[in-house]
Amino acid sequence: MRKHITYIRGQAKGPKGKRADVKFLVDSGAVYSVLPKAVWQAIGLKPNRKMTFTLADGTTIERSVSEAHITCSSQYLI
Numbered sequence: 001m002r003k004h005i006t007y008i009r010g011q012a013k014g015p016k017g018k019r020a021d022v023k024f025l026v027d028s029g030a031v032y033s034v035l036p037k038a039v040w041q042a043i044g045l046k047p048n049r050k051m052t053f054t055l056a057d058g059t060t061i062e063r064s065v066s067e068a069h070i071t072c073s074s075q076y077l078i
Contacts, residue, residue: 007023008024014043014045
């Protein structure tokens with residue numbers, strides 16, 4: 001069975017309406033979406049809290065988080 005990595009085009013919008021086009025990796029098991037730091041800065045996000053995440057290998061990491069509005073198009077990329 002062949003496995004594919006699927007990406008979808010979308011947009012992230014910050015609190016003051018600034019937008020950036022983004023290529024998202026589709027992960028059906030994910031709870032959170034991750035944006036590159038450059039996108040964070042471009043749309044004006046600021047960290048509003050820290051959270052601890054557990055990675056697949058059991059390692060825990062702490063990251064600053066924020067909130068953005070995300071829209072996805074119906075176009076996908078393989």
